[in-house]
Amino acid sequence: MNIQHIRNATLKLDYAGKTFLIDPFLANKGAYPAFPNSARQDQKNPLVDLPASLDSIIDADAVIVTHLHLDHWDDVAKESLSKDIPLFTQNEQDAQEIKNSGFQNVEVLEENTVFEGIQLIKTKGEHGRGPILEIAGSVCGVVFKHEDEKTVYIAGDTVWYKEVEKVIEQHQPEVIVVNAGDNQFDEGGSLVMGAEDVLAVHEAAPTAKILSVHMEAVNHWALSRTDLRTFADEHHFSAQLIVPEDGERFVF
Template identity: 90%
Template sequence: MNIQHIRNATLKVEFAGKTFLIDPFLADKGTYPAFPNSARQDQKNPLNDLPVPLDSIIDADAVIVTHLHLDHWDDVAKDVLSKDIPLFTQNEQDAQKIRNNGFQNVEVLQEDTVFEGIQLIKTKGEHGRGPILEIAGSVCGVVFKHEDEKAVYIAGDTVWYEEVEKVIKQHQPEVIVVNAGDNQFVEGGSLVMGAEDVLAVHKAAPTAIILSVHMEAVNHWALSRTDLKQFASEHHFSSQLIVPEDGEDFTF
C-alpha cells in the first residue's frame, strides 16, 4: 500500500493493486476566492500549486468524493476526470449532482461496498460541532480493507466524536488519515480536527500510524504543520504521526 498526499484532502491511495483518487481539488494556485468570514481574506484558494503533474494525479482506477465542498470536488476535477471512471460518493443527493456533471459510473458508498475485491466501508463524520453542522452539511469517511493489506481509515472532514471512536474500535485500522488543519470560520468553531482531536485519535489507536493532511492549503486553516508536530512531541506521539508535505508519499 502506498499513500501519496497531493494537497489539502486530495490523496492517491494504491491499495491491493488498484489506485484511488480521493477528494480531487485540482485547480491552480489562487483560482478561487477566499472562503468568506474567515482568516486570510487576501489569499485566494488553493494557497499552493499542485506538487506533481495533473496527468499523474488523475491516473486512477476509481475516485472517492467524501462530500461536494469546493476543496474536495472542484471545477477542474469535473473537467479533467474521465466521465466513465468509477466514482463513489456519500449519498444519492451527491451522486445525482455528480451525474449531472456528466459522470456515468457513480455509486453511493455503503458499509458493504466492494470494488475489485477491495472492501470500501462508508463511515460517518461530523463536519464541525454545534450549529455550524447545519451549514457544513453531511460528510463521510471510508475504511479500506483487503486480506493482503493493512486496514486504512480515511476519516474525511470530521472532528473527533463518538462515531470516529466506533470506527476505530470496530475496524482496528493500522493507518488512519485525518483532516487536521483545524479550519474555522470567524464564528462556529472547528470544522475539522485540531491538535486535541488528533491526540484523541492516537489514544484510541495508539499503535496506528496517523497521517495528518488538509493543512495550510486553503485560507481558513488554523493549525500549521509545525504546530501540530510540536504538539505531538509535547504529548509523546511523534513516532506515530506523519505530517506530510504536499506531494510526499509513504508505503505501509
Template identity: 65%
Template sequence: MKIQQIRNATLVLTYANKTFLIDPMLADQSTYPPFPNSVRQDQRNPLVPLPVPVTQLLNVDAVILTHLHLDHFDETAKELLDKEIKLFVQNEADKAEVKKAGFTNIEVLTEQTKFAGVQLIKTKGEHGRGEILKLTGEVCGIVFKHEDEKTLYVAGDTVWYEGVKENLSAHQPDVIVVNGGDNQFLEGGSLVMGKEDILHVHQFAPKATIISVHMEAVNHWTLSRAELKQFAIKHEITDKLLIPEDGETYSF
C-alpha cells in the first residue's frame, strides 16, 4: 500500500492496485471562515494550501467519506469530483446529502463491503466525549483488507475510547491512521485524538505503525507536529509513530 497525506484528513491511498481518495477537502487556502467558538478566529480555512495540484486528486477509483463535516467533504470537492465516481458513505443520511450534491454512484459502507476485491469494513468512532457528541454527530472509520496487502485501519474523527479498542482487537491492523490534531472548540474538550490518545493506541497495538494526520490545517487545531514529535521522543515511540508533512508519502 501507499499512503499520501494531502492535507487535514485528506488522504490518497493506493491499495491492491486501486486508488482511494479519503475525506477530500479540496478548496484553496483561506476559502472558508474559521470554525466558530475556537482558537485562531483571525485565520480562514484551510490554513494551508494543497501540496499537489487539485487535478492530481481527481483521478481515483473511489472516494470514501467518513462523515460530511466541511473539513472532510467541502464545497470544492462537491464541484470538482466526477458525479459518477464510486463514493462510499457511512449511513443513509449521508447518502441522501451526497445525492443532493448530484452524485449518482453512492454506497453505504457496512462491515462486509467489497470494492474490486478490497474489503472495506466500517468501524465505529466517537467525535469527542460527552455532550459535544450531540453537536458533532455520527462518524466512522474504515479497515482495509486484501490478501496481498497489510491491514490498514483509518480511524477517522474519533478520540480514544472503548470502540477504538474493539476495532484494534477485531482487526489487528498493521498500519493505523489517526486524526491527531487534538482539534477543540472552546468548550467541550477534544474532538479527535490528542497525544495521550495516540499513546494509548500505541500501547494497545504496539506492533502497528501509526500515522498521525489532521494536523495544523484548520483553525481549531491544538496539537502541533512539533509537539507530537517531542512527545514521541519522550515516550520512545518514534519508531512506531509517523507524523507526515502535507504531500508526504509512505509505502508499506
C-alpha cells in the first residue's frame, strides 16, 4: 500500500491492487476566489500548483468524494474525470448532484460497501463545532480494509469528537489520514482538526502512523506544517506523525 499526498485533501491511495483518487481538487493555482470572511483575502485558491500532471493524477480505478465543497470536488475534477469511473460519495443528495454533472457510475458509501474485494466503510464526521456545523454541512470519512493490507482510516473534514474516537476503537487503523490545517472563518472556530485534535488522535491510536494533510493550500488555513511539526516534537509524538509536502508518497 502507498499513499501520495497531492494537495489539500486530495490523495491517491494504492491499496490491494487498486488506485483510489480521493477528494479531487484539481484546478490550477489561483483559479478560484478566496473563501470569504477568512484570512488571506488577497490570495486566490488554490494557493499552490499541483505537484504532478493532471493526467497522472486522474489515472485511478475509482474516486471517493467525501463531500462537495469546492476544495474537495471542483470544476476541473468534473471536467477531467471519465464519466464512467466508479465514484463513491456520502449520501444520495451528493450522488444526485454528481450524476447531474454527467457521471454514470455513482454509488453511496455504506458501512459494508465493497469494491473489488476492498471494504469501504463510511464513517461519520463533524465539519466544525457548534453553529458552524449548520453552514458546513454533512461530511464523511472512509475506512479501507483488505486481508492483505493494513487498515487505513481517512477521517475527512472533521474535528476530533466522540465518533472519530469510536472509529479508532472499532477498526484499530494502522494508518490514519487527518485533515489538519485548522481552517477557519472569521467567526465560528475550527472547521477541521488543529494541533490538539491531532494529538488526541495520536493518544487514541499511539502506534498508528498519522498523515496530516489539508494544509497551506487554501486561504483560510490557520495551522502551518512547521507549527504542527513543532507541536508534535514538544508533545513527543513526532515519530508517529507525517506532515507531507505536496506530491510526497509513502509506503506502508
